[in-house]
Amino acid sequence: MNILVLVKQVPNTTEMMIDKENGTLIRAGVESIANPDDLTGVELALELKEKTNGHVRVITMGPTQAEDMLRGLYGMGVDDAVLLTDKRFAGSDTWATSNILSAAIKRYPYDLIIAGRQAIDGDTAQVGPQVAEALGLPQVTYVHDVTHYETSSLTVIKSLEEEKLTLRLPLPGLITVLSEAREPRYLNVKDVMTAHQKPLETLTFDDLDLSLDAVGLKASPTRVKRTYTKEIVQKSPVQTLSPEDAATLILKHVVGHH
Amino acid sequence: MTKQTHALWVFIEQRSGLIQPVGKELLSEARRLADTADRPVNVVAVLLGHEMHEAAQSLEAYGPDEILYVDDPRLEHYDVFPYADALTRLIKQYSPTIFLLGGSVIGRDLAPRLSMRLDTGLTADATHLALQEDADTLLLEATRPAFGGNLYATILCPNTLPQMATIRPGVFTEVHTPHTKAQMHVIQFEALEAPKVVFLERKVKQRSAQDIAKANVIFSIGRGAKASLNTAKQVADALGATVASSRALVDEGVMVKDQQVGQTGKTIRPNIYVALGISGAVQHTAGMDKAELIIGVNTDPNAPIFGVSNISIVADAHAVLEAMASQLNAIE
Numbered sequence: 001m002n003i004l005v006l007v008k009q010v011p012n013t014t015e016m017m018i019d020k021e022n023g024t025l026i027r028a029g030v031e032s033i034a035n036p037d038d039l040t041g042v043e044l045a046l047e048l049k050e051k052t053n054g055h056v057r058v059i060t061m062g063p064t065q066a067e068d069m070l071r072g073l074y075g076m077g078v079d080d081a082v083l084l085t086d087k088r089f090a091g092s093d094t095w096a097t098s099n100i101l102s103a104a105i106k107r108y109p110y111d112l113i114i115a116g117r118q119a120i121d122g123d124t125a126q127v128g129p130q131v132a133e134a135l136g137l138p139q140v141t142y143v144h145d146v147t148h149y150e151t152s153s154l155t156v157i158k159s160l161e162e163e164k165l166t167l168r169l170p171l172p173g174l175i176t177v178l179s180e181a182r183e184p185r186y187l188n189v190k191d192v193m194t195a196h197q198k199p200l201e202t203l204t205f206d207d208l209d210l211s212l213d214a215v216g217l218k219a220s221p222t223r224v225k226r227t228y229t230k231e232i233v234q235k236s237p238v239q240t241l242s243p244e245d246a247a248t249l250i251l252k253h254v255v256g257h258h
Numbered sequence: 259m260t261k262q263t264h265a266l267w268v269f270i271e272q273r274s275g276l277i278q279p280v281g282k283e284l285l286s287e288a289r290r291l292a293d294t295a296d297r298p299v300n301v302v303a304v305l306l307g308h309e310m311h312e313a314a315q316s317l318e319a320y321g322p323d324e325i326l327y328v329d330d331p332r333l334e335h336y337d338v339f340p341y342a343d344a345l346t347r348l349i350k351q352y353s354p355t356i357f358l359l360g361g362s363v364i365g366r367d368l369a370p371r372l373s374m375r376l377d378t379g380l381t382a383d384a385t386h387l388a389l390q391e392d393a394d395t396l397l398l399e400a401t402r403p404a405f406g407g408n409l410y411a412t413i414l415c416p417n418t419l420p421q422m423a424t425i426r427p428g429v430f431t432e433v434h435t436p437h438t439k440a441q442m443h444v445i446q447f448e449a450l451e452a453p454k455v456v457f458l459e460r461k462v463k464q465r466s467a468q469d470i471a472k473a474n475v476i477f478s479i480g481r482g483a484k485a486s487l488n489t490a491k492q493v494a495d496a497l498g499a500t501v502a503s504s505r506a507l508v509d510e511g512v513m514v515k516d517q518q519v520g521q522t523g524k525t526i527r528p529n530i531y532v533a534l535g536i537s538g539a540v541q542h543t544a545g546m547d548k549a550e551l552i553i554g555v556n557t558d559p560n561a562p563i564f565g566v567s568n569i570s571i572v573a574d575a576h577a578v579l580e581a582m583a584s585q586l587n588a589i590e
């Protein structure tokens with residue numbers, strides 16, 4: 001089975017800070033990580049590879065720093081890594097990103113594409129289904145488990161708000177996975193040793209069958225009109241209390257209220 | 259319906275023939291938005307289903323000008339292929355200006371696929387909507403908390419139609435508009451695309467905890483109170499309250515996604531929300547600032563949670579939870 005995994009490099013959002021003066025993000029010094037849902041996608045792909053004697057290729061679009069992340073994924077055991085990087089890609093919204101990713105995907109053989117459910121920096125959860133649409137593939141989003149595979153289909157469990165559905169996805173197809181599905185494996189020593197020698201395939205706009213009005217900030221249909229911060233005005237006087245007094249105050253309101 | 263009038267469409271989600279609350283919430287908000295505009299804006303409820311004529315008619319109560327109901331056996335249960343196909347055909351035929359969809363699991367499966375098929379922009383998880391009127395354009399301003407901290411972004415889709423946005427369940431409230439009449443269109447299409455994914459089995463999820471959206475009293479735990487999660491559960495149990503959390507604890511795997519409050523978790527309106535060790539990032543407060551009484555407990559007197567708290571307590575959340583536990587023990 002040929003499996004492609006879409007992995008996004010994201011800033012560790014729990015550490016994001018805002019510049020109070022101008023309301024912009026302070027990016028300097030913020031650690032970059034592979035998006036958590038995507039690592040689960042890599043894990044699922046590696047499991048399927050082991051079972052089917054398959055091949056796993058990861059694809060990422062981003063700045064050249066994403067190389068380090070890709071080397072880390074080699075350390076987990078992926079076979080090939082592709083970096084899509086070009087100034088002309090900068091500022092792409094999810095529509096443009098999906099155009100770029102799907103143009104790249106078309107260059108490789110695949111039975112299954114795995115994306116994360118959502119990237120923690122934007123939480124849009126749009127790129128998976130958009131790539132599926134661009135490639136005309138069937139999709140199952142919010143995959144909680146993969147239970148069975150055959151050459152022509154994959155059986156998965158999809159998690160909805162109040163129910164779980166068992167579904168059979170015909171291949172080729174695309175799934176988006178939840179990080180609850182699997183704990184990603186640790187790097188293994190042997191793969192880490194060879195990770196830095198492995199070739200990284202780097203592709204730019206010119207390598208892809210794409211037109212300029214499908215990529216980048218200008219082509220993106222969505223525009224940020226403005227960003228702003230809301231001044232925090234304390235809504236009630238702040239009282240410093242002993243734990244006992246605080247507990248009594250809270251219980252006074254809560255007791256008998258259900 | 260003429261093409262000249264601006265139309266604001268709302269996708270009405272149904273499951274097993276039952277209209278889901280999020281559709282009514284969005285319809286109510288669409289009515290409110292349309293009424294703020296100087297020019298006529300037609301609010302249109304769009305329902306896809308099978309043998310749901312009565313349910314379609316009942317949407318009148320939420321104030322649409324028109325109801326588009328597509329009846330087809332392939333639309334009885336949600337599948338992205340027939341749904342995206344039916345909506346694409348409707349949109350090509352009527353050219354709506356704006357299209358709002360619920361940010362449920364179904365909406366988030368459908369909306370991106372549709373936006374790609376139509377080559378138009380989609381804003382995810384908007385928490386505030388407004389209209390911007392220019393000479394001959396009507397733009398949707400979809401605002402969402404952006405990236406970390408206290409930052410909001412207002413997003414437009416100025417050059418392509420329809421301008422699409424998803425909104426999470428619970429963000430807006432249902433408003434009944436009495437005595438309204440909506441024009442009903444029942445539509446049938448030839449040969450909608452067939453589903454490709456095969457349905458095998460359905461299981462109702464085991465409730466890992468009480469539904470936080472239905473609870474009256476919530477004790478919500480953030481990173482600053484994580485080590486006292488068990489105490490919080492005991493205290494909540496004793497009081498008949500429910501435990502929820504910030505995304506930080508879900509990311510760390512100690513709470514499940516169902517219990518996450520916020521923009522990308524649940525939006526809730528309990529009577530009492532006690533935030534323990536939660537900083538109060540906008541993504542969090544987007545999901546709880548409509549609670550009736552908010553009590554914030556934080557060691558930092560400048561924590562943003564105090565911007566939405568009716569009672570603001572500077573104290574150590576661990577010690578407060580311990581004290582509540584022992585005061586409750588003393589009562590028993």
Ligand SMILES: Cc1cc2nc3c(=O)[nH]c(=O)nc-3n(C[C@H](O)[C@H](O)[C@H](O)COP(=O)(O)OP(=O)(O)OC[C@H]3O[C@@H](n4cnc5c(N)ncnc54)[C@H](O)[C@@H]3O)c2cc1C
Nearest residue numbers: 480481482504505506520521522523535537541542557575
């Ligand atoms: C796209 C996106 C979507 C997001 N969606 C959500 C969402 O839906 N819900 C959500 O919650 N978050 C969401 N977040 C994350 C959000 O921005 C915050 O990072 C998160 O809410 C922080 O969680 P926290 O307040 O528990 O932790 P922290 O920010 O680490 O805050 C901990 C707080 O505890 C206080 N504290 C420390 N020790 C104590 C003590 N002993 N007693 C009392 N107080 C103490 C600290 O002063 C601090 O205020 C999202 C982020 C992004 C980028």
Ligand SMILES: Nc1ncnc2c1ncn2[C@@H]1O[C@H](COP(=O)(O)O)[C@@H](O)[C@H]1O
Nearest residue numbers: 006007061115116118119124125126127
């Ligand atoms: N720049 C990117 N490079 C590779 N994969 C991406 C990129 N952006 C999004 N994805 C994939 O799409 C998923 C959903 O992303 P998002 O729509 O941004 O929430 C992610 O979990 C990734 O699998």
